[in-house]
Amino acid sequence: MSLVKRNNLFFPSLMNDVLSPDWFGGVDNWNTSVPAVNIKDNTDGFELELAVPGGKKEDFKIEVDNDVLTISNEARSENNENAENYTRKEFTYASFKRAFTLPETVDGSKIDAKYEDGVLKVVLPKKEEALPAPKRLIKIG
Numbered sequence: 001m002s003l004v005k006r007n008n009l010f011f012p013s014l015m016n017d018v019l020s021p022d023w024f025g026g027v028d029n030w031n032t033s034v035p036a037v038n039i040k041d042n043t044d045g046f047e048l049e050l051a052v053p054g055g056k057k058e059d060f061k062i063e064v065d066n067d068v069l070t071i072s073n074e075a076r077s078e079n080n081e082n083a084e085n086y087t088r089k090e091f092t093y094a095s096f097k098r099a100f101t102l103p104e105t106v107d108g109s110k111i112d113a114k115y116e117d118g119v120l121k122v123v124l125p126k127k128e129e130a131l132p133a134p135k136r137l138i139k140i141g
Contacts, residue, residue: 034098035052
């Protein structure tokens with residue numbers, strides 16, 4: 001009978017435990033990733049969808065400068081717990097920044113955004129001249 005558990009995942013698991021921020025009692029959910037983005041090319045414009053659950057719309061900042069759309073977020077939270085002979089104060093800070101170069105066909109003055117159910121949706125309408133021309137019937141003379 002062996003008390004040593006043998007599997008191929010021991011070393012990576014040990015390294016993850018050692019190198020994770022919780023090694024010294026730090027934050028439980030340390031996350032340095034940026035949110036996933038879906039980009040849709042519709043007939044009348046583009047749509048960006050960013051998965052950012054648990055946010056507030058006040059935490060987002062969307063800017064357009066020199067045909068570059070920048071979406072950023074800064075979220076802070078603080079938790080204080082006082083009991084008989086100890087005080088515990090934890091705070092978290094998370095941020096991200098994504099930048100997208102806008103194509104010439106986008107009308108930067110009409111960009112709209114909304115945050116709903118953990119998804120930030122940014123609508124980038126196309127310029128009138130970039131929209132497809134409607135079908136027309138040509139009369140034969």
